[in-house]
Amino acid sequence: MKPYRRLASFLVASMLLLSMLLSACSKDSGELTKVRLGEVARTVFYAPQYVALANDYFKEEGLQVELQTTAGGDKTMTALLSNVIDIALVGAETSIYVYQQGSDDVVMNVAQLTQTDGTFLMSREKLDDFSWDDLKGSVFLGQRKGGMPQMAGEFTLKKHGIDPKKDLELIQNVDFANIASAFASGTGQFVQLFEPQASIFEQEGKGYVVASFGVESGKLPYTVYMAKSSYIIKNKDTVQQFTNAIYKAQQWVEQHSAEETAALIMPYFKDADPAIVASAVKRYKEQGSYASDPTLDEQEWNHLLEVLDQAGELKQKVELHSIVDHSFAEQAKADVK
Structure with missing residues (x-):
C-alpha cells in the first residue's frame, strides 16, 4: 500500500474511533x-x-x-x-x-x-358487605366518555350485569381534574378514583374503597x-x-x-x-x-x-x-x- 493510502486509512480509522469515543462519553459530558x-x-x-x-x-x-x-x-x-x-x-x-x-x-x-386500570370504586357510605347490585339505582360520578377509566369501568359494570346507561344515574359532565373535589362536595354516591386520592378520602372519612376496577377489568x-x-x-x-x-x-x-x-x-x-x-x-x-x-x-x-x-x-x-x-x-x- 502506498504511503498516502496508509495515511488516509489511518485518518479514517482515527476519525471513526474519535466518533465512537465522543458518543460513548456523551452521557458523561x-x-x-x-x-x-x-x-x-x-x-x-x-x-x-x-x-x-x-x-x-x-x-x-x-x-x-x-x-x-x-x-x-x-x-x-x-x-x-x-x-x-x-x-x-x-x-x-x-x-x-x-x-x-x-x-x-x-x-x-x-x-x-x-x-x-388504576381506579378504585368508592362508596360515600361504608358498606361492610358490598355487592355490585348496590350500584343499581345509585348516582355514579363517572369519568370522561371515551377515556380508559370510564370504558374499563363500564366493562366491569356490564360484567356484573349492570347497564351503566339504564341502571345508574351516570354523571359525566365533570372535568377529569375536578372529579375528586366534586365527590368531596357531595356529588354522587359512588365514584372512580385513582390513588392516592382514594386513600386520602378513606383517611378523611369522605369515602370508602369497595372494589378495584384494575382487578375486575383485567390486564x-x-x-x-x-x-x-x-x-x-x-x-x-x-x-x-x-x-x-x-x-x-x-x-x-x-x-x-x-x-x-x-x-x-x-x-x-x-x-x-x-x-x-x-x-x-x-x-x-x-x-x-x-x-x-x-x-x-x-x-x-x-x-x-x-x-x-x-x-x-x-x-x-x-x-x-x-x-x-x-x-x-x-x-x-x-x-x-
Missing part, C-alpha cells in the same frame, strides 16, 4: 438532551416514572426530562400533536383514536408503564409512553435512552418494597401523608398494576380492543404492529441489566 414529557395525571399509579426521575435514570441515559401534568387524555394528546410535548404518558386508546382519524403522522406506542396496556412517528424517526437514540430509563425504574420498583418506593417518590406528592402514599403503592403492587417491563403484550392489546369495542369507540380493528413499536422495549431489555 454534562450535555443532556431535553425531552418534554407530558403525563395525563399526577398519581401514585405512575410510581415507576417518578422513580426514574428521583434516581436520575434519565440523566444516566443523557436526558433532561421536563415533566408537566396535562390533565386528561384529550388534553395530553392535543399537547403531543401540537408539539407542546415530545413524549406523552397517556392511555393507549388515545393513539387508536388518532389512528382511526387517518393521521399522516401516526402516534406510536413505545413503552408500557401500567397494565391494569390492559393502560398507560403508555407514545410519540409521533416524525419525532421517533428524528430522535431514535433519545427514545431508546428514555425507554432504558423507564425499564431501570420498573426493575427497581419490582425489587423494592412499597415503603421504599413511597419514600423515594414523596417529592412528587409533597402534600400527601407518606403512609397514604405507601398504602397506595402497596395496592398497586399487590394487584400487578405496574408493568415489569416496557413491552406491550399482544393479549393485553386485544383485550384493550375488546373494551373499546364494547364501549362503541372502536371503528376498526387496529393491529398491534400498526401503532406499537416494540424495538425500543426489546433493546432496553437486552441492554439494561
Whole structure:
C-alpha cells in the first residue's frame, strides 16, 4: 500500500474511533438532551416514572426530562400533536383514536408503564358487605366518555350485569381534574378514583374503597409512553435512552418494597401523608398494576380492543404492529441489566 493510502486509512480509522469515543462519553459530558414529557395525571399509579426521575435514570441515559401534568387524555394528546410535548404518558386508546382519524403522522406506542386500570370504586357510605347490585339505582360520578377509566369501568359494570346507561344515574359532565373535589362536595354516591386520592378520602372519612376496577377489568396496556412517528424517526437514540430509563425504574420498583418506593417518590406528592402514599403503592403492587417491563403484550392489546369495542369507540380493528413499536422495549431489555 502506498504511503498516502496508509495515511488516509489511518485518518479514517482515527476519525471513526474519535466518533465512537465522543458518543460513548456523551452521557458523561454534562450535555443532556431535553425531552418534554407530558403525563395525563399526577398519581401514585405512575410510581415507576417518578422513580426514574428521583434516581436520575434519565440523566444516566443523557436526558433532561421536563415533566408537566396535562390533565386528561384529550388534553395530553392535543399537547403531543401540537408539539407542546415530545413524549406523552397517556392511555393507549388515545393513539387508536388518532389512528382511526387517518393521521399522516401516526402516534406510536413505545413503552408500557401500567397494565391494569388504576381506579378504585368508592362508596360515600361504608358498606361492610358490598355487592355490585348496590350500584343499581345509585348516582355514579363517572369519568370522561371515551377515556380508559370510564370504558374499563363500564366493562366491569356490564360484567356484573349492570347497564351503566339504564341502571345508574351516570354523571359525566365533570372535568377529569375536578372529579375528586366534586365527590368531596357531595356529588354522587359512588365514584372512580385513582390513588392516592382514594386513600386520602378513606383517611378523611369522605369515602370508602369497595372494589378495584384494575382487578375486575383485567390486564390492559393502560398507560403508555407514545410519540409521533416524525419525532421517533428524528430522535431514535433519545427514545431508546428514555425507554432504558423507564425499564431501570420498573426493575427497581419490582425489587423494592412499597415503603421504599413511597419514600423515594414523596417529592412528587409533597402534600400527601407518606403512609397514604405507601398504602397506595402497596395496592398497586399487590394487584400487578405496574408493568415489569416496557413491552406491550399482544393479549393485553386485544383485550384493550375488546373494551373499546364494547364501549362503541372502536371503528376498526387496529393491529398491534400498526401503532406499537416494540424495538425500543426489546433493546432496553437486552441492554439494561
